[in-house]
Amino acid sequence: MSPVPAEAAKSTSDVVVDRKPFAIPGFLVNAVETGMRYRGRPDLALILCENPEGAACGGVFTKNLFEAAPVKISREHLKESGGRVGAVLINAGIANACTGLEGLVRAKRTARLLAERLRLRETSVLVASTGVIGNHIKVETIEARIPELLSNLSPDAWDLVARAIMTTDTRPKVACAEGEIDSSIIRVGGVAKGSGMIAPNMATMLAFICTDVSIEPDTLQEILSQVTDKTFNAITVDGDTSTNDTVLVLASCHPEGAVVGKDEPKKLEFFELLLEAVCRDLAIQIVEDGEGATKTVEIRVIGAPTRDAAMAVAKTVAQSPLVKTAIYGGDANWGRVVAAAGRAGVSFDPDRLSLYFDNLCVFKDGRPLDDEEVEKRATEIFSRPRFRICLDLAAGSEEATVWTCDLTHGYIDINARYRT
Amino acid sequence: MSPVPAEAAKSTSDVVVDRKPFAIPGFLVNAVETGMRYRGRPDLALILCENPEGAACGGVFTKNLFEAAPVKISREHLKESGGRVGAVLINAGIANACTGLEGLVRAKRTARLLAERLRLRETSVLVASTGVIGNHIKVETIEARIPELLSNLSPDAWDLVARAIMTTDTRPKVACAEGEIDSSIIRVGGVAKGSGMIAPNMATMLAFICTDVSIEPDTLQEILSQVTDKTFNAITVDGDTSTNDTVLVLASCHPEGAVVGKDEPKKLEFFELLLEAVCRDLAIQIVEDGEGATKTVEIRVIGAPTRDAAMAVAKTVAQSPLVKTAIYGGDANWGRVVAAAGRAGVSFDPDRLSLYFDNLCVFKDGRPLDDEEVEKRATEIFSRPRFRICLDLAAGSEEATVWTCDLTHGYIDINARYRT
Numbered sequence: 086m087s088p089v090p091a092e093a094a095k096s097t098s099d100v101v102v103d104r105k106p107f108a109i110p111g112f113l114v115n116a117v118e119t120g121m122r123y124r125g126r127p128d129l130a131l132i133l134c135e136n137p138e139g140a141a142c143g144g145v146f147t148k149n150l151f152e153a154a155p156v157k158i159s160r161e162h163l164k165e166s167g168g169r170v171g172a173v174l175i176n177a178g179i180a181n182a183c184t185g186l187e188g189l190v191r192a193k194r195t196a197r198l199l200a201e202r203l204r205l206r207e208t209s210v211l212v213a214s215t216g217v218i219g220n221h222i223k224v225e226t227i228e229a230r231i232p233e234l235l236s237n238l239s240p241d242a243w244d245l246v247a248r249a250i251m252t253t254d255t256r257p258k259v260a261c262a263e264g265e266i267d268s269s270i271i272r273v274g275g276v277a278k279g280s281g282m283i284a285p286n287m288a289t290m291l292a293f294i295c296t297d298v299s300i301e302p303d304t305l306q307e308i309l310s311q312v313t314d315k316t317f318n319a320i321t322v323d324g325d326t327s328t329n330d331t332v333l334v335l336a337s338c339h340p341e342g343a344v345v346g347k348d349e350p351k352k353l354e355f356f357e358l359l360l361e362a363v364c365r366d367l368a369i370q371i372v373e374d375g376e377g378a379t380k381t382v383e384i385r386v387i388g389a390p391t392r393d394a395a396m397a398v399a400k401t402v403a404q405s406p407l408v409k410t411a412i413y414g415g416d417a418n419w420g421r422v423v424a425a426a427g428r429a430g431v432s433f434d435p436d437r438l439s440l441y442f443d444n445l446c447v448f449k450d451g452r453p454l455d456d457e458e459v460e461k462r463a464t465e466i467f468s469r470p471r472f473r474i475c476l477d478l479a480a481g482s483e484e485a486t487v488w489t490c491d492l493t494h495g496y497i498d499i500n501a502r503y504r505t
Numbered sequence: 506m507s508p509v510p511a512e513a514a515k516s517t518s519d520v521v522v523d524r525k526p527f528a529i530p531g532f533l534v535n536a537v538e539t540g541m542r543y544r545g546r547p548d549l550a551l552i553l554c555e556n557p558e559g560a561a562c563g564g565v566f567t568k569n570l571f572e573a574a575p576v577k578i579s580r581e582h583l584k585e586s587g588g589r590v591g592a593v594l595i596n597a598g599i600a601n602a603c604t605g606l607e608g609l610v611r612a613k614r615t616a617r618l619l620a621e622r623l624r625l626r627e628t629s630v631l632v633a634s635t636g637v638i639g640n641h642i643k644v645e646t647i648e649a650r651i652p653e654l655l656s657n658l659s660p661d662a663w664d665l666v667a668r669a670i671m672t673t674d675t676r677p678k679v680a681c682a683e684g685e686i687d688s689s690i691i692r693v694g695g696v697a698k699g700s701g702m703i704a705p706n707m708a709t710m711l712a713f714i715c716t717d718v719s720i721e722p723d724t725l726q727e728i729l730s731q732v733t734d735k736t737f738n739a740i741t742v743d744g745d746t747s748t749n750d751t752v753l754v755l756a757s758c759h760p761e762g763a764v765v766g767k768d769e770p771k772k773l774e775f776f777e778l779l780l781e782a783v784c785r786d787l788a789i790q791i792v793e794d795g796e797g798a799t800k801t802v803e804i805r806v807i808g809a810p811t812r813d814a815a816m817a818v819a820k821t822v823a824q825s826p827l828v829k830t831a832i833y834g835g836d837a838n839w840g841r842v843v844a845a846a847g848r849a850g851v852s853f854d855p856d857r858l859s860l861y862f863d864n865l866c867v868f869k870d871g872r873p874l875d876d877e878e879v880e881k882r883a884t885e886i887f888s889r890p891r892f893r894i895c896l897d898l899a900a901g902s903e904e905a906t907v908w909t910c911d912l913t914h915g916y917i918d919i920n921a922r923y924r925t
Contacts (some may be wrong), residue, residue: 148848149844149847149848150846150847150848150852150853150855151843151844151846151847151855151871152855182840183840183843183868183871183872183873184872185856185871185872217840218840218844219840219873219875323825323826323827326844326848327844328844328847405743406743406826406912406916406920407743407920410916410917410920410921411920411921413917413921414920414921414922415922416921416922420603420637420638420639423571423603424569424571424638424746424747424748426570426571427569427570427571427748428568428569428570428746432570433570435570435571435572436605448603451603451605452603452604452605453603453639455639492826492917493917493921494914494917496826496830497830497833497912497913497914497917500826500827500830500831500834501830501831501833501834501836501913502834502835502836
């Protein structure tokens, strides 16, 4: 893959994203098996930044009131370190959520152990967990695996990391992109996990994205928040949010990488585009691997009075069980889509709403286009594994996009007897 | 059934509600088959008030922006008639929603035709429809059946009315209660339909409740709004609301009935209790008949800072697909319940939350009661067809109750290929 030239990338969609392992200058990674819950697979991953100053880091965490212990610790460390992070340690199988003070003590001890081994400040180590709520991680078990974890670090073992953080995921999720601006290359690559948007016993959304640019932590945090709103916060499998959700972006500030900052808005904008493209691809991979999902659908709302309004309508449609079952059944049921839009709590004139399935108009100015040919083509579109539902509210110029999947027998199978 | 004495009814639960046909002095009803969509079953129902002044009437309608034509007409007529209604005409099979100006004209013409036959003012006739969105009702077909509809009116054919308004419902829904206060009897009886909270092609929630009390329309409207919040607005099958949702309460102001008004708060309160008991029972019948449902669960939130907060937590838990699939699978998954509560947008201290399944405490002050015996008993409770999930937020003294059903393979079957 050759880097996308900045002048050829006007929007996120212009960025080519690869779903294969990569290497980002300044980062080493590895993963090992602890056996804490799983057998025969890695479940403890490490991302290490070689820069002695640490990577510049931005983080977005769950808004659930039940915040897991590792989320509390990482949030605090990120703040205390001024956004300078040397290492991130992630375990799968045990979430360390709803574990009280003892859970906090164990998460903190794990970070401290790793910091001591790496001669880092404790606050420059972040931790993340995913797995069963209510269970404690075993600090001694983790401690015993740290030497092996550190002995085989490699710049390109991202696929191993992606596999180590899986729970109910059926496949690892990796994405990377490269861009070129003013003769310097910007590299962005990341891994993610998530299947049910949450199944608090055994899912969670985690994503770790690395880049070689030099950037201030504050600027990176700002960009990540904007990008997350348009990517990881714009997907839904079942509308739930977990106790452990964590997205981190780490910039190694590598000498080979580009310098991006607020004094160079063009470069900063291009970096944001690349980051958004990678985050969007990882987010879509989560939806594609949604529990029981057989189809991925983009819900786009245009002509909205505000972006929040557009998002509210898009999310209501994306989360409607009736829309999601219609997608599963290949039933191009426009009535369910417009009725979901109508209850989103957004004010618009129903007599001006238009609805498109891919490029096919099925509903115009508040009325269905009742026509056998339209119905036939709409049904064909709903049989595809990927398509777009677009609503034009004709009430402004703001827009939003959300990705969703279908609600299937598979979802019920997975979730009805999860713990047994 | 003998009437509940007012002094023995301290709360709604003290009122005995019967699920059998009834008669309310002052009302005559009937239903016939039009064949507009169904064959071999009644699909056009009439509720007629014998009082020449009309019944005092209160109405609550859908908040969906896509308001069906009959909802628009009934809302307008209710206002223009000053809450005095002589007749209600209901058809099933065709919703007359998203039908534009022509839909409005047809709904209005139907009301006018019936008004002329009954020598009523047009605005004292209300109409309601449920069925396929986008299809028009046939005015001539309805007109042709009106003579038959009027020729066989009876005071106790409520079961026929309940069957005539069904769409995806698997059974008719009827409920009635009687109370005695100061030597006078208060009778309340009603019918409802609804299965998916909405399947905009073929469902909707409709409810019609009659009583013999004498009451001012304004007072009745006020009471209905309060009662609806605690009953019909406190149930969820799939979280959707339809284009046609309508709840009407009609009081015949019959000489035999009690006089209830604001100058007699004790009587008014007792009437409200009876009305709430009947509405709650009808609402629960809708949940019990929820699409694919096998279990009915009461979600109760106590210790909330405000009633709105309690309702928000209860609804978030009640609508969580992960909670609903756990109920289906008989998996007493407390983690899903607390995680849903934590993302409800309500501020409370997660370290003080307690959770009960029926009377069994499974989670106390933010921590699970991890114990084999608790787990065994919790699993037994989740195997029951009816049980209660109670969350104590320990953040105030307000409370709310919502009723929900499980999310099952049956729901997917019904909704994935609804129109085929």
